[in-house]
Amino acid sequence: MTDAPAITVTGLTKRYGGRAVVDHFDLQVPRGAIYGFLGPNGSGKTTTIRMMCGLLTPDAGKGSCLGFDILTEQARIKERVGYMTQKFSLYEDLTIRENLDFIARMFGVRDRRNRVRAALDDLGLADRATQYAGTLSGGWKQRLALAACMIHDPELLLLDEPTAGVDPKARRDFWDEIRKLSARGVTVLVSTHYMDEAIQCDFIAYIAYGKKLISGVAREIPEMIGLYTYRVTGNDISALEARLRQEEAVAQVARFGAVLHVSGTDKAALDALAARYGKDGSHRWERKEAELEEAFIYLMGGAADNFAGAAS
Amino acid sequence: MRLRFSLGRFLAVLSKEFVQMRRDRVTFVMMIGVPIMQLLIFGYAIDSDPRHLPTLVEMGDEGPITRSILAEMETSSYFDFQGVVTGPAAGDRVLRDGTANFVVVIPPDFERDILRGLSPDILLAADASDPTAVGGAAGAMTAIVNNAIAASMTGPLAASTAGPAPFGVVVHRAYNPEGDTSINIVPGLLGVILSMTMVMITAVAIVRERERGTMETLIATPVRPLEVMTGKIAPYVLVGYVQTLVFILAARLLFGVPFTGSTLAFFVGFNLYIVVNLSLGFLISTVARSQMQAMQISFFTLLPTILLSGFMFPFAAMPGWAQAIGTVIPATHFLRLIRKVMLKGAGLADITGNLTAIALILLVVVAVAIRRYRQTLD
Numbered sequence: 001m002t003d004a005p006a007i008t009v010t011g012l013t014k015r016y017g018g019r020a021v022v023d024h025f026d027l028q029v030p031r032g033a034i035y036g037f038l039g040p041n042g043s044g045k046t047t048t049i050r051m052m053c054g055l056l057t058p059d060a061g062k063g064s065c066l067g068f069d070i071l072t073e074q075a076r077i078k079e080r081v082g083y084m085t086q087k088f089s090l091y092e093d094l095t096i097r098e099n100l101d102f103i104a105r106m107f108g109v110r111d112r113r114n115r116v117r118a119a120l121d122d123l124g125l126a127d128r129a130t131q132y133a134g135t136l137s138g139g140w141k142q143r144l145a146l147a148a149c150m151i152h153d154p155e156l157l158l159l160d161e162p163t164a165g166v167d168p169k170a171r172r173d174f175w176d177e178i179r180k181l182s183a184r185g186v187t188v189l190v191s192t193h194y195m196d197e198a199i200q201c202d203f204i205a206y207i208a209y210g211k212k213l214i215s216g217v218a219r220e221i222p223e224m225i226g227l228y229t230y231r232v233t234g235n236d237i238s239a240l241e242a243r244l245r246q247e248e249a250v251a252q253v254a255r256f257g258a259v260l261h262v263s264g265t266d267k268a269a270l271d272a273l274a275a276r277y278g279k280d281g282s283h284r285w286e287r288k289e290a291e292l293e294e295a296f297i298y299l300m301g302g303a304a305d306n307f308a309g310a311a312s
Numbered sequence: 313m314r315l316r317f318s319l320g321r322f323l324a325v326l327s328k329e330f331v332q333m334r335r336d337r338v339t340f341v342m343m344i345g346v347p348i349m350q351l352l353i354f355g356y357a358i359d360s361d362p363r364h365l366p367t368l369v370e371m372g373d374e375g376p377i378t379r380s381i382l383a384e385m386e387t388s389s390y391f392d393f394q395g396v397v398t399g400p401a402a403g404d405r406v407l408r409d410g411t412a413n414f415v416v417v418i419p420p421d422f423e424r425d426i427l428r429g430l431s432p433d434i435l436l437a438a439d440a441s442d443p444t445a446v447g448g449a450a451g452a453m454t455a456i457v458n459n460a461i462a463a464s465m466t467g468p469l470a471a472s473t474a475g476p477a478p479f480g481v482v483v484h485r486a487y488n489p490e491g492d493t494s495i496n497i498v499p500g501l502l503g504v505i506l507s508m509t510m511v512m513i514t515a516v517a518i519v520r521e522r523e524r525g526t527m528e529t530l531i532a533t534p535v536r537p538l539e540v541m542t543g544k545i546a547p548y549v550l551v552g553y554v555q556t557l558v559f560i561l562a563a564r565l566l567f568g569v570p571f572t573g574s575t576l577a578f579f580v581g582f583n584l585y586i587v588v589n590l591s592l593g594f595l596i597s598t599v600a601r602s603q604m605q606a607m608q609i610s611f612f613t614l615l616p617t618i619l620l621s622g623f624m625f626p627f628a629a630m631p632g633w634a635q636a637i638g639t640v641i642p643a644t645h646f647l648r649l650i651r652k653v654m655l656k657g658a659g660l661a662d663i664t665g666n667l668t669a670i671a672l673i674l675l676v677v678v679a680v681a682i683r684r685y686r687q688t689l690d
Contacts, residue, residue: 055532075534083532089525093335094328105324106533149532 006031006156006187009063009070012051014044022048023210025061029189029203034182036201036218037191040300044210045191046086046160052189053081053158066155079107082149086160088141090148092134096125099133100148107152119147139170146177157181159190163197175200195293204292206299213299222290227251227298228267229290230274232260234283249273254297263294321535325543329517333547343513347505347555348562354501355494355567361448367391367414370403375423377464381434384460385416390449407439413446414438426461487655494567499654500623502559503646506552506582507589507617512610513548514593519606537685545590552586563654573653577660581653584667585646588674592642595681617643645669 007029014022022044029035029052037045050056053065054074062069068076090099100116109115120126123143133144142162149157159178163171175197182188182202190201198204198218205215216224232240237258244253244262249269254261264270278285333340369382385391391414397403403415417435419425425432436453438446488495521527521544530540563569571578592613600606618624620634621643630638638644649666652658 078532078534081532083529085525085528085532087525087528089529091328091332091526092524093332098328098331102324102328103529103533106321106530106535108318108320108534148529 004031004067005029006033007052007063007065007189009052009061009065011061012048012058012063013060014047014051014056015059020210022051022058025051025207025210025212027052027205027212027215029187031187032182032185033202034178034188034190034200035203035205036198037189037205037207038193038198038296039191039207040193043207045207048207049158049160049189049191053077053083053156055083079152080154081156081158082152082154083158084145084149084160084162086164088145090133090141090145092132094133095130096120096123096133096136096144097129099144100151103148104151109152115151119151123147139166142166142170142174143177146174150181154186156187156189159188161191161193163192163194171197195296198296199292206296208299218292221292222295225290225295225298226265227263227290227294228265228270229261229263229288229294230270231286231288232262232277232283233258236282240277240283244277247273252294252298252301254294261288261294263290263298317536318539322539322543325535325540326546329544329547333551339513343509343551344554344558347509347559350505351498351501351559351562351566354497355562358497359493360444361493362445363389363448364392365390365413365445365449366394366411367416368395368397368403368406368412369393370397370399370415370417372418372420373422377423377426377461378418380464381418381457381460382416384456384463385453388449388452388456390452390456391416403437407437410439412439414449495569495655496651497623498563498567498569499650500621500647502556502563502582502650503585503621503643504614504618504623505555505559506585507643508610508614509555510548510552510586510589511593511596511613512607513551514545514590515596515600515606515610516603517544517548518594518597519600519603523602541594545594548590549586552582552589556582569654571654572657573662574659577658577663578650578653580660581646581649581663581667584670584674585642585649588642588670588677591674591677591681595677595684598681598684616641620644622647639669640673642670642673645673 005028007027010026012022012025013020025048037049039045047056051058051061052063052070054068054070054077057071057074062071064070065077066080070077091102094102097116097120100119101112104112104116117126120129125131125140125144133141136144146162157178163174166174178188178190179200190197192198201218203216204218204221206213206221214221214224234240237255237260241253241255241260244250244260249264249266250262250273251264252262254263262270262274264273274285274287277283367385371378382393386393394412397406397415400417403417406412407415415435415437417437419432419434422432422434434457436450438450440446518541521530521540560571564571593610596606596609596613600609616637620630620638621627621641622638623643627635627638627644645666649658649663649670652662652666656662
């Protein structure tokens with residue numbers, strides 16, 4: 001790992017039909033990091049990622065990716081980046097081997113035959129190499145897509161919602177693979193709206209409606225927001241949930257089965273509230289460390305408010 | 313950006329395209345099957361000078377002159393006599409329900425009136441709801457009757473027929489002495505077939521890449537747009553060559569269409585025509601969002617190609633506005649070109665006007681297509 005960041009961008013802006021899809025976006029991505037992009041659907045995650053790697057020309061802003069200018073040296077960047085799209089976008093009417101071979105030819109990979117064979121072995125698909133890609137299951141398609149975008153040994157990997165529609169086991173395997181790549185020094189940018197995937201990331205940027213709301217080291221995010229949380233268990237939790245939502249001090253109530261996570265930004269007010277509700281003894285109130293999960297539910301609520309404010 | 317064209321990547325796209333083409337059985341069969349079908353249908357089934365049309369007679373007289381006229385009509389091969397009708401009402405009915413295309417009405421005392429010099433009329437009632445069907449036969453009628461009368465009015469009766477006309481008209485049917493429809497239609501068909509497959513398949517092949525999302529993968533690789541375009545289009549040029557070859561063989565062997573002109577002129581002409589159609593397909597691909605749309609727009613361009621280019625109907629017979637539309641269709645110029653080359657023995661020098669016209673259309677289409685392509689790139 002070198003000290004220079006893999007990506008540095010400032011003021012990235014992209015407009016479609018007069019609407020700013022991405023608005024003055026600044027970010028630094030350290031080399032070898034797994035950087036997660038979170039945000040609701042249509043918040044501009046994909047557009048941002050593409051601009052950062054020179055796949056899309058921004059309307060304003062500048063930056064560099066892997067030491068190359070994202071505005072003028074896009075071709076050099078492309079040679080060093082692997083991009084896995086949201087939808088499976090290899091050729092369904094080509095076989096697994098043909099797909100890998102085609103992508104390898106696009107990147108001018110040296111010693112192509114061996115490289116493709118090695119990729120097939122890694123995938124464990126060597127004996128199914130002549131099967132059409134379209135006949136693979138969701139999980140296998142995803143692994144093939146990952147193998148295809150790694151065929152030229154890129155320094156930077158872009159994953160656009162890579163695990164949408166993939167079963168939990170395959171998802172875990174996929175993330176094991178991503179962490180292995182990261183350990184080898186590959187920088188990974190991943191967009192997702194799954195919380196359990198966000199937890200896997202070293203760094204996180206939260207984007208909503210084209211604006212970056214927060215970014216930083218993943219485990220510091222809750223602290224940055226300044227959220228305090230109580231864990232509440234007991235009888236008739238639904239009625240309690242409804243009552244708590246009316247309270248001033250409570251910024252958010254998140255329900256996880258029979259457990260409520262009650263959060264607020266004003267520590268003193270929340271403590272007082274907990275003491276008041278805890279007195280009758282029908283519910284157990286415990287302080288807990290605010291986690292990413294609460295942080296994101298909080299962010300999403302806030303973003304919705306921002307948007308409503310902007311629209312009116 | 314470095315403007316280096318990579319032969320390796322071009323060949324990779326090319327071979328990928330061939331593999332996909334081979335696997336897509338339906339399209340592959342269509343590319344070869346449809347032209348052959350069209351050739352057979354247009355070549356064999358369509359005749360703009362139809363013969364052996366069902367005809368009925370209302371006999372008001374049955375003398376030798378009448379019989380002679382009817383016999384002459386039958387020998388002309390335009391009319392097939394199927395029986396007699398009695399009275400005008402019956403004649404109307406058979407025309408209306410389509411049992412017969414013609415009813416010939418010989419008036420009573422026809423022969424007597426001829427001999428008296430009263431020049432009686434024979435009525436040829438035709439079902440002109442389809443003018444093409446009856447046009448040829450009706451046109452031939454006067455000559456048929458004159459022949460018949462001249463043949464039967466011999467001896468002393470010859471004096472009662474009018475003297476010979478003061479001049480004669482000789483029609484010389486050049487290039488197609490028998491008026492064979494297939495000789496006109498088959499060369500033109502090459503224009504329609506090439507236009508149909510080249511435009512549609514290019515448009516669909518390019519749009520498919522976008523619709524399935526594979527274009528996203530391509531954009532993320534170092535491949536250049538030019539490499540993708542040429543790699544994708546080149547296989548279809550080859551398809552165009554195969555179609556042309558099949559076509560030339562079929563025209564020769566099945567329909568006896570001559571090839572009298574210069575091979576070089578033909579080669580230059582059809583290559584230019586293939587290119588203009590490919591670029592049209594490319595243009596459509598920049599407009600269409602889905603393969604379905606690409607297909608529909610291609611069909612839309614096919615209609616004027618068939619109807620206004622002079623393929624089905626004579627160009628000179630169209631009104632001014634239709635000719636104006638026809639003039640900007642590449643098929644119009646290719647049709648003239650190929651008819652000249654195949655039927656009239658033209659060489660390269662004879663077709664420069666047509667080549668220039670196609671080249672001009674090509675220039676405009678390419679300019680528009682590239683502009684649009686740039687806009688859709690992001």
